[in-house]
Amino acid sequence: GQNIDQPTEMTATEGAIxxxxxxxxxxxxxxxxxxxxxxxxxxxxxxxxxxxxxxxKGRFSSxxxxxxxxxxxxxxxxxxxxxxxxxCAVVDSxxxxxxxxxxxxxxxx
Amino acid sequence: GAVVSxxxxxxxxxxxxxxxxxxxxxxxxxxxxxxxRQFPKQSLMLMATSxxxxxxxxxxxxxxxKFLINHASLTLSTLTVTSAHPEDSSFYICSAQGGQSxxxxxxxxxxxxxxxxxx
Numbered sequence: 517g518q519n520i521d522q523p524t525e526m527t528a529t530e531g532a533i534x535x536x537x538x539x540x541x542x543x544x545x546x547x548x549x550x551x552x553x554x555x556x557x558x559x560x561x562x563x564x565x566x567x568x569x570x571x572x573k574g575r576f577s578s579x580x581x582x583x584x585x586x587x588x589x590x591x592x593x594x595x596x597x598x599x600x601x602x603x604c605a606v607v608d609s610x611x612x613x614x615x616x617x618x619x620x621x622x623x624x625x
Numbered sequence: 626g627a628v629v630s631x632x633x634x635x636x637x638x639x640x641x642x643x644x645x646x647x648x649x650x651x652x653x654x655x656x657x658x659x660x661x662r663q664f665p666k667q668s669l670m671l672m673a674t675s676x677x678x679x680x681x682x683x684x685x686x687x688x689x690x691k692f693l694i695n696h697a698s699l700t701l702s703t704l705t706v707t708s709a710h711p712e713d714s715s716f717y718i719c720s721a722q723g724g725q726s727x728x729x730x731x732x733x734x735x736x737x738x739x740x741x742x743x744x
Contacts (some may be wrong), residue, residue, distance in 0.1 A: 549733075558631075558718050558735040559669070603668065613659075613733070617668040 519544045522604050527622045536589045536602050536619045544609020550578050550589045551603040553618065559603055562589065567572055578586035591621075599623045629657055629721045631736025638709055638743055646704045648719030648740045653701035655721035659733065660692075661717045675702055709743040716740050 521539045528534040529547060540548070547566040551559035563579035565571055577590040589602055604616040630652040638644050643662060657676050661669040673689075675696035683689045693705040702721075706713055710724035720733040 556716070556738075556740065558738040560735070561733075613671065615668045615670075 518608065518614050520604055520606060520614055522602075522616040522619045524617070525622065527624060529595060530594055530625050532594050532624055533590065533592050533616075533623065534589045536604075536621065538587045538604035539614055540587075540604070540614070540616075542604045542606050542614055545582060546589070546607040546611060548578075548580055548587050548607070548611065549603075549613070550576075550587075550606040551605065552591075553601045553603055555613050560599070570601060582599045595625050596623050596625070601617075629655075629719065629734045629736045631719050631739055633739060634737055635740040638741070640710055640743055641708055642738070642743060643705055643707045644709055645717070646706075646717055646741075648701050648702045648704070648721065648736050650721045650734070652743060653721075655702070656699065657722045658696055659720045659722070660702075661720070662702050662720045663718060663738075668722040669718065672704075706741065709741070711743045714741055714743045 518615055519541045536555040549564050552562050553559040556583055562576055563571055563578035565578050568580055568582055570579045575592045580587045601618040601620050603618045606614045630649045630651055632647045636644055641726040659674050660671050660672045663669050671684050672687045673681040673683045673694050675694050677696050677699050681694040691707055696702040716738050718738045722733050
């Protein structure tokens with residue numbers, strides 16, 4: 517079957533750095549998305565990786581290793597507003613989005 | 626980025642009634658629209674995929690007669706929850722895509738979501 521694994525919850529301190537990991541086993545791979553979702557709101561797009569390596573976009577970076585079935589989202593200079601759920605989603609061989617359960621990130625002052 | 630408008634943002638309805646949720650792509654033509662449901666503290670679950678002008682493809686376990694999807698134009702898709710029951714209370718989200726697949730780094734643009742409460 518298809519599976520996306522992320523930690524359920526993480527806690528970090530304002531101003532610090534946090535890395536949210538995502539491992540996947542899917543039927544084929546056509547890219548990986550990271551989305552941010554605040555409670556009661558729709559997800560918002562953060563990043564898309566289809567090739568191995570690190571993609572940097574401001575305070576957020578996303579890394580992909582296709583051979584390891586692994587990605588991480590790196591958040592720097594954490595702000596209180598970064599408290600949210602972070603969803604990893606993989607595009608499989610049928611171009612369907614397979615969603616992880618999300619990681620709830622709690623930022624403490 | 627592109628804008629997808631979903632309406633209403635929240636709705637409360639009585640058990641047994643029907644509710645229609647609209648999803649519009651405001652500045653691009655959405656050949657494919659996806660409807661998701663999300664229960665509290667759970668991931669997004671794909672309900673169905675609809676392509677303009679054709680019948681929606683429903684995921685296993687989703688009743689097509691209960692969740693009616695219409696994608697009549699390239700800018701509008703609707704989800705109608707028929708004979709709603711309290712267990713249908715959930716957060717419903719649509720997303721729209723301009724291409725037929727995720728090639729060319731096509732991202733999915735999400736609507737704001739609709740919080741449905743059936744009493």
